[in-house]
Amino acid sequence: MGQFGRFIRELGKYRGAQLWIAFLTLISALLSLQTPGLIKQIFNFLDPRKSEPFHLPGPFSSLTGAFVLLILVSLASGLMSYVMGVTIQAMGQRFLLDTRVKLYTHLQGLSQGFFEKSQTGKIVATVVNDVGQVNGLITGAFVTIIQDSVTLIGVLILIFMQNAHLALLALSVYPIYILNYLLSRKGLSDNASKISELRGVILSDLQEKLAGIQVVKSYAQERSEVRSYTHLNRDNLNLNIRQNGLGTWLWVRAELITAVGTAVVLCVGGQAVIKGDLRQGDLVAFLVLVTAYLYAPTIRLIQLNDQLARSQTSLRRIFDLLDTAPVVVNNLKAPALPKIAGRVVYEHVKFAYEPEQYVLKGIDLTVEPGQMIAFVGGSGSGKTTMISLLSRHYDVVEGRITIDGHDLREIELYSLRQQIGVVLQESILFHATIRENLKYGKLDATDEELAAAVEAANLTSVIEALPQGYDTKIGEEGVKLSVGEKQRLAIARALLADPRILVLDEATSSLDSETETLIQEALDRLMTNRTSFVIAHRLSTIVKADKIVVMELGEIKEMGTHSELLEQGGIYARLYAEQFRAELEAGA
Numbered sequence: 246m247g248q249f250g251r252f253i254r255e256l257g258k259y260r261g262a263q264l265w266i267a268f269l270t271l272i273s274a275l276l277s278l279q280t281p282g283l284i285k286q287i288f289n290f291l292d293p294r295k296s297e298p299f300h301l302p303g304p305f306s307s308l309t310g311a312f313v314l315l316i317l318v319s320l321a322s323g324l325m326s327y328v329m330g331v332t333i334q335a336m337g338q339r340f341l342l343d344t345r346v347k348l349y350t351h352l353q354g355l356s357q358g359f360f361e362k363s364q365t366g367k368i369v370a371t372v373v374n375d376v377g378q379v380n381g382l383i384t385g386a387f388v389t390i391i392q393d394s395v396t397l398i399g400v401l402i403l404i405f406m407q408n409a410h411l412a413l414l415a416l417s418v419y420p421i422y423i424l425n426y427l428l429s430r431k432g433l434s435d436n437a438s439k440i441s442e443l444r445g446v447i448l449s450d451l452q453e454k455l456a457g458i459q460v461v462k463s464y465a466q467e468r469s470e471v472r473s474y475t476h477l478n479r480d481n482l483n484l485n486i487r488q489n490g491l492g493t494w495l496w497v498r499a500e501l502i503t504a505v506g507t508a509v510v511l512c513v514g515g516q517a518v519i520k521g522d523l524r525q526g527d528l529v530a531f532l533v534l535v536t537a538y539l540y541a542p543t544i545r546l547i548q549l550n551d552q553l554a555r556s557q558t559s560l561r562r563i564f565d566l567l568d569t570a571p572v573v574v575n576n577l578k579a580p581a582l583p584k585i586a587g588r589v590v591y592e593h594v595k596f597a598y599e600p601e602q603y604v605l606k607g608i609d610l611t612v613e614p615g616q617m618i619a620f621v622g623g624s625g626s627g628k629t630t631m632i633s634l635l636s637r638h639y640d641v642v643e644g645r646i647t648i649d650g651h652d653l654r655e656i657e658l659y660s661l662r663q664q665i666g667v668v669l670q671e672s673i674l675f676h677a678t679i680r681e682n683l684k685y686g687k688l689d690a691t692d693e694e695l696a697a698a699v700e701a702a703n704l705t706s707v708i709e710a711l712p713q714g715y716d717t718k719i720g721e722e723g724v725k726l727s728v729g730e731k732q733r734l735a736i737a738r739a740l741l742a743d744p745r746i747l748v749l750d751e752a753t754s755s756l757d758s759e760t761e762t763l764i765q766e767a768l769d770r771l772m773t774n775r776t777s778f779v780i781a782h783r784l785s786t787i788v789k790a791d792k793i794v795v796m797e798l799g800e801i802k803e804m805g806t807h808s809e810l811l812e813q814g815g816i817y818a819r820l821y822a823e824q825f826r827a828e829l830e831a832g833a
């Protein structure tokens with residue numbers, strides 16, 4: 246029930262709408278409860294044995310008047326329900342908007358590590374499906390709960406006022422209702438949480454396999470993917486059938502209990518009518534009250550159990566996501582990093598992704614402004630981790646990293662990242678126009694700035710050749726750019742951002758020499774006058790680096806310029822010889 250409690254608190258901000266809904270519910274319930282009273286008066290008036298006059302205001306105290314009043318009451322109650330429906334739908338839509346924005350804002354604030362460990366599809370399922378499910382709770386279940394609870398309270402008072410004996414009889418079936426409910430509750434909620442979990446799995450699997458369709462196709466796994474997708478969906482179907490079966494079975498039993506209750510009231514009440522202790526109209530009105538206003542809302546409330554069970558899992562996932570704290574905490578009160586020169590110092594830096602499993606084991610490294618550092622080393626030696634720490638995607642476990650003397654943890658995070666540009670191995674571009682992709686580096690870039698960046702990135706002729714130039718869409722409905730063109734576009738984007746520090750993860754994939762030259766030229770222009778950290782794969786980059794850092798198992802083993810390290814004849818000399826030979830062979 247904890248989740249529902251928190252949910253109700255979350256809804257607190259819509260208090261105005263809630264009060265309005267509560268007021269309308271009350272009026273609507275009071276109006277609809279007038280119907281049985283009117284029916285009673287009509288029947289008692291029509292009683293052939295002893296017609297009783299109407300106790301209604303002047304113009305309505307006739308048969309026609311009573312009918313008109315009946316219609317007016319229904320109309321007014323319908324109108325109230327309409328206004329209430331609209332108000333609740335609006336509140337539901339507000340909730341959808343607010344919760345999705347809240348979740349998305351929270352997601353944007355989470356650290357990179359969270360996304361490395363989570364399946365995107367599951368996150369999408371929560372933001373889209375789970376929030377939608379909870380919206381259903383507001384617009385569906387909550388209306389029922391409020392409306393029917395008010396009706397139940399009103400009807401209880403009315404039936405006891407009319408006939409306490411019959412009222413007690415009508416209520417005698419309630420222990421059986423409760424038992425019936427308790428019997429089904431666990432099954433329904435267990436099954437609902439399985440459905441909800443499975444839905445997340447199906448969505449994340451779909452997203453993952455479509456994103457990785459190249460792998461699926463190149464391993465010819467299409468049929469096995471279709472099989473496993475069908476399998477998951479069949480499980481989903483079975484669980485849903487079971488859920489509906491459980492829900493319907495609960496409802497059928499509740500209907501049966503209702504029938505018993507109605508029969509008992511009719512039987513005992515009927516005898517009272519025969520004996521003359523009760524008027525026919527009183528019995529009919531009592532029966533309408535009991536069946537339509539007592540039993541029917543009770544059954545509706547019982548049926549809600551299914552929806553509540555389904556929503557519980559959704560709420561848990563929404564709250565779990567909202568409760569996930571970022572690993573790297575951005576102190577918004579910390580001072581912004583002033584415009585930097587770009588001096589970076591790693592002081593005795595130790596870092597572990599998992600407790601005690603150090604992947605950086607005491608790094609000391611000083612980089613002067615404008616220098617180019619090349620990280621070299623075997624796979625898993627810690628190169629990527631070094632640059633992740635610089636952008637503060639993770640915090641160091643021991644030691645510290647400073648930029649121009651500022652400890653990274655003591656400055657505002659965004660002001661840090663704004664001054665670090667990143668060009669990754671695989672350039673990530675969005676499904677938008679070339680202009681929009683470029684402007685991601687600098688939102689207010691002028692056309693001249695765009696053109697200069699594009700020129701420096703050797704892209705001018707490529708863009709000019711496109712039908713709509715800068716306004717050409719990339720991806721799905723637009724052009725497909727080659728790997729080299731994408732990379733140059735990413736370089737132009739970084740040029741526009743004009744960061745003082747540059748992080749570059751060079752592409753390992755071999756590009757043809759012409760493309761390689763174009764990219765290299767663009768990169769050289771990008772790196773000019775910036776402190777650059779390069780995870781180097783190309784000999785040309787390594788050779789001209791101001792400092793080559795050779796890493797092995799999380800430690801710096803060698804450091805120096807190309808010629809210094811060759812002279813040492815250590816790890817670097819060996820790596821270089823290997824790579825040089827490999828490049829010669831590849832070129833041959």
Ligand SMILES: Nc1ncnc2c1ncn2[C@@H]1O[C@H](COP(=O)(O)OP(=O)(O)OP(=O)(O)O)[C@@H](O)[C@H]1O
Pocket residue numbers: 358361598599604622623624625626627628629630631
């Ligand atoms: N997100 C992560 N969670 C846990 N361990 C990680 C994570 N990222 C990297 N590691 C581990 O940290 C170690 C260093 O990885 P890192 O990616 O820094 O190496 P690298 O030198 O960049 O390797 P490569 O050249 O293959 O990219 C490896 O043992 C790797 O398995």
